[in-house]
Amino acid sequence: MSNIFDLVKRYPWLPSLKKYSYIDSKDDPYEYLLELFSKYPNGEIQERVFKFFRAAFENIEYLSGHKNDDLNIYLYLILRILLYILDNKPISNRIANLYSKITNNELLKEADATVYEICQDLNLKIKYYQPPINYGINISKDQKQILETNFRIHYADYLKLAANLRDEYRKLVNNALSEGYVFIQKRSLIRLIQEYVRRKFLNNEDDEGKSSNKFKKNLLKIQEFKEIYDNILSHWELKKEEFEYNFEISFKKGSNISKDFPPCIKDILLKAEEGQNLTHIERLFITFFLNALDYPEDEIINVFSTMPDFDKKKTEYQINFAKRKGYIPHSCATLKSLNLCMAVKYNDQICLEGYFSKKLDTKKTLAHPLFYIQLKQYRGSKKIKKLED
Template sequence: MQPIHARYPFRQVSRQAVGEAGVDLAAVVAEEPEVVARGVERVVWALEDGTVGEAHDVDRIELLSYPVARVLVSLVDEHILTRRYAQAEAATAYERFTADFADTSELKYANTDRLTLPDLLAEFDLADAVRAAGGTVGDGSAAVADGQSREFLVGVGTYLDLASDQRGDEWRLVNRALADGEVVVDGEELLVLLRQAVRHRIDDGLPLSVPEAIESEVTEEVEDVRERLSELDLTREIDTVVPELFPPCMKSLLDRVQKGEHLEHHSRFAIASFLTSIGMTTDEIVDIFQVNPGFGEEATRYQVDHIRGATSPTDYSPPSCATMQSYGDCVNKDDICEDVIDESHPLNYYEHRLDQEDEDELTDWRDEQGDDASDEADEADAEEA
């Protein structure tokens, strides 16, 4: 097993090297605790740091820790963990191949194979979809040259696939130079697209079907990862209010509030804590509850401020899916509830829906309210005139 295999374990040649060495993964997890420990480390670092940590000094341990990490992620089988793990492996690979392309010293690669840009393109069957503008692709050094000025041409289908998860107007196709079915990118952008190709490779293969012989050997490690996952606040700082993307339970509660129906205390707490968690202010939430029977502005404002931690030592999070079920507030479950978030948490659902949408096409509910208010003011001004 060569160092390059351990450095880029997602490559087919790395997988072939493991197969040719006759490695039995069941025996590895049972007899090689260092490999298992490094596999756990990859997953934990992915959760907490967004990378897979420092590589182990022993190439065999580093390489075999990759399939062990994938086993752990598969057995935990939580969408957020899978996504973070794939992102972390891709981020680490990006750091490594960017550094490799930038280092042209012969000494570094005297005793090892060197990863080149054509190698990486071939890995993902992109050799025919990417070409250098006005010349050959080269070994990758041009892609990381000062100023990232060299241009590459990427087939539009490939570009759309690999740029779909990138944020920012600069990635939108309408803002790119496009000619003869090819999109112009610079060297830095090409490497970002290749990072996404790595992420797709890792994400598409998960979760794995894990044999019982392997699963039984890593029970404690799986529980450790589950515990760490439960202790982390994995929801990002959400500050976008798009009701049509709410989880079914919260959509139902919001609809009931707006219809003026009476809500039990636990239901009021669930929707209020959800709305505070996605960035709504106390004033905005109070306005929503005005139509509810028995509404009292002072009491409602106090309760919302208490939930958000403004008048209490605790910033309350929305109830988990399990709690919503126990109170009878879990309704209208859809495929995302069943297959994606695995009944974890309403905020996980909402974050997933936001991630699937084009951020530039999302309209915040609060902006719509502001537009409506402006329109009404304009109409009133027109009538007065």
């Protein structure tokens, strides 16, 4: 069993952080930061915070020399304060992504019992077994492997963390569920904790909406803090340019058809625009979709340029590979099954209600997102014709 304070030092996002009065909701952040910088006058805080941002902007997914000391807690708190006042979704997504990935790597080194303690602290309903329990077998090439695990997680907690990851193998229907608990391997459980941590960084945005200017101005009066803030912004400006950050999807034989995109595509593009880390399936779908519309390679690469793990060469290769293979975008039914259908979220009448087919004299539902564009364009051309008439 670990000392909970040790755990909090390693994982400051744990709810138990509150017990150690590193920060209290009643604390004035200004006073708090002032005291903190005076406690560490040698610039160590600035260096570690900036190292973090630099790594995030460079798409590095690990940090060398990561320390689990007292300062690790302050680093976490300052990162969250900074993201709040920066109020920049692409930056928040990059930091959330990097921080959660580092957490994942750290957690993988932990003993099973420690992972269990962490889950308890997170108020996840977990059953921990020592020795592990069996939940099936896997036979491959005459090799029989017993499937066993130390962990079972309540399906409600599982769904809250896994439903958005959208991997087919994480779907509840494809998992071992019994008596309200999903049998889960340590690695998969840690992946869920990673998701918890990632969201924790993004929840900042939901607190009060846009950060208050007064709050920001006040904090920027602290010289050390201002130094970090300015440094981050100037570095980000450079990076933005380096990525040739351009999010206009405007190509289609000279005309802009992005206004005709179905909600499922709009939603992914919006996420990408905000620098959110798209899931594997979202990346495939958007690539197949834009390929099917003959978008130029550069335009598609641009979509991915905001990803926290963007690699231009890899992206280029994957787009071309998909094109060569002629992969077609997923159908509406598949998108629904993968929770990628956004008809309800966007209250899109075409997707929700279908369209009227003159030929069949009946209402039909949409089966494919590509058809959505055709339909929109057909309706658009009709309108223009009417105007011309």
